Amino acid sequence: MRSLTFSKALQRSALLVAVSLLQACATVSSPDRRDPLESMNRSIFTFNDTLDQVFMKPVATVYRDLTPSWMRAGVTNFFNNLEDVWSIVNNALQLRGKDTGDSIARVMVNSTVGLMGFVDVASDLNVERHTSNFGLTLGRWGMPAGPYLVLPLLGSSTFRDTAALSVVDWQGNPLNAVDDTATRYGLLATNVVNLRSTYLGAGAIVDGAALDKYSFIREAYLQRRRNQVFDGEPPEEEAPEP
Amino acid sequence: MILKWQQKVAMKRNFLRQMFASCLMAVAVCGVSFAHADDETADGLIKRLSVDVLDTLKADKANLTGDVGKVVALVDTRIMPNVNFQRMTSSAVGPAWRQATPEQQKRLQEEFKILLVRTYAGALSQVSDQTISIKPMRASPEDKEVLVRTEVKGKGDPIQLEYRLEKTPGVGAGWKIYNLNVLGVWLVETYRSQFAQEVNAKGIDGLIASLSERNKTNGKKA
Numbered sequence A: 001m002r003s004l005t006f007s008k009a010l011q012r013s014a015l016l017v018a019v020s021l022l023q024a025c026a027t028v029s030s031p032d033r034r035d036p037l038e039s040m041n042r043s044i045f046t047f048n049d050t051l052d053q054v055f056m057k058p059v060a061t062v063y064r065d066l067t068p069s070w071m072r073a074g075v076t077n078f079f080n081n082l083e084d085v086w087s088i089v090n091n092a093l094q095l096r097g098k099d100t101g102d103s104i105a106r107v108m109v110n111s112t113v114g115l116m117g118f119v120d121v122a123s124d125l126n127v128e129r130h131t132s133n134f135g136l137t138l139g140r141w142g143m144p145a146g147p148y149l150v151l152p153l154l155g156s157s158t159f160r161d162t163a164a165l166s167v168v169d170w171q172g173n174p175l176n177a178v179d180d181t182a183t184r185y186g187l188l189a190t191n192v193v194n195l196r197s198t199y200l201g202a203g204a205i206v207d208g209a210a211l212d213k214y215s216f217i218r219e220a221y222l223q224r225r226r227n228q229v230f231d232g233e234p235p236e237e238e239a240p241e242p
Numbered sequence B: 001m002i003l004k005w006q007q008k009v010a011m012k013r014n015f016l017r018q019m020f021a022s023c024l025m026a027v028a029v030c031g032v033s034f035a036h037a038d039d040e041t042a043d044g045l046i047k048r049l050s051v052d053v054l055d056t057l058k059a060d061k062a063n064l065t066g067d068v069g070k071v072v073a074l075v076d077t078r079i080m081p082n083v084n085f086q087r088m089t090s091s092a093v094g095p096a097w098r099q100a101t102p103e104q105q106k107r108l109q110e111e112f113k114i115l116l117v118r119t120y121a122g123a124l125s126q127v128s129d130q131t132i133s134i135k136p137m138r139a140s141p142e143d144k145e146v147l148v149r150t151e152v153k154g155k156g157d158p159i160q161l162e163y164r165l166e167k168t169p170g171v172g173a174g175w176k177i178y179n180l181n182v183l184g185v186w187l188v189e190t191y192r193s194q195f196a197q198e199v200n201a202k203g204i205d206g207l208i209a210s211l212s213e214r215n216k217t218n219g220k221k222a
Helices: A002-025 A038-067 A070-092 A097-112 A134-140 A157-165 A181-198 A200-209 A213-229 B001-029 B043-065 B068-079 B087-095 B101-126 B187-221
Strands: A148-151 A155-158 B131-134 B146-153 B159-167 B177-181
Touching: A038 A148, A038 A200, A038 A213, A070 A134, A070 B043, A134 A157, A148 A157, A148 A213, A155 A157, A155 A213, A157 B101, A181 A200, A181 B087, A200 A213, A200 B101, A200 B187, A213 B187, B043 B159, B068 B101, B068 B159, B087 B101, B087 B177, B087 B187, B101 B187, B146 B177, B177 B187
Parallel strands: none
Antiparallel strands: A148 A155, B131 B146, B146 B159, B159 B177
16 A cells, blocks of 8 residues: 555656656746756756655654654664764864764764663763764865755755765765665665654745745755855855845 | 665755754744843843743743744744844845835835744744853954854754844944844845845746735645
8 A cells, every 4th residue: 555655656756857857948037156057956856845745744744643752852863873973084084173072972972871872862961963974074175066956855965065975975874884685774764754754844944934945945055065164154255235 | 875865864854953943043032122221232132132032932832832823923022123124125135125116125024024924933832942152252342243153052963043233323222133044044145046036037026926925825824
């Protein structure tokens, strides 16, 4: 039954991609210099958004309604802890001493006292999280972000972040070390559904706040990444006021 | 592929969740507008508001959840007096603002305000156990425009939340917020490209119509 619904969703999505790729030929009304591939990006964005609406969001909503919040928090903590491992490497590569130290302390504390990461003891001890990845490491050492890019399924990215993600970042995922295929994919599926459930509220806010969801998310993503590269203090690109 | 997906979703998730949490905090911080001393510093103002509003919110939460109208009224009366909304709107609209008639400018402000107030009101009821710390300010006393940097601390990554304030001329007018950023994402800039798009395609009246349409849709959902 579930697989039937899923294949239906896939069919609908495939149709949508076809339609939106046709529309991609339409010209863009307000070109943005950071987004030369806007018409293609918009098509992929629409595909992602539709897939999310018909599949990911309903699944995540059911998951949220069926599980107790302490359990979801535990799952979130567990995967955050795995992510922190990769943050150690990248914070170190960026020569961010405190962030590296905090990340190491977090993984050590949470993996042991925090029962394999399910309890975020480190946050209770005020050891802050500093997530990082290889795209940010490249940015830190001066590589420009390049054009904005929307990836199928994955969403907002840039040329730099995509290169970092496909060549380096995904190999830094500790889940790769899980040998049993079924276990590995089970963990991945759990993570994705759990992650989606954590931003159901945020998604509703964006839906209500945006005039054009595509531009809204693009702007937020680009500003956010730039801010991360410059450690919270990016130089002004242009005057903030007209 | 799925590995990448998972990692990517993780990034996006963090980002959105933090944005969300910080929006709440932004609401909280802008909150209270009691009479304040003329010589209050900008970071002093933000600090006082943060403490006041967080406390009010936590104490009053039971009354406020489930009644959007009440929350909208609360945001309207408490937040807006501390915001230079005309400046916020005009810089979001960009160069087209000067070509707009006074009537269009008024409509733009009204619709944009409804949009933002409702967005924040929707988020307000979710404030939980976060606290705020104010970072040291780098400004000289004669500055008319300053940046106040704060950090929201709760579970997980600390969330950057910053305000740009201007000193309003006149006695007793004090500091007013004219832009804010959550995790480095500035509110005004985020709307600027969307607004420019509408204006280019459909003119100023088109933008007003889109805003009003958005507000109507949001109103129905509530």
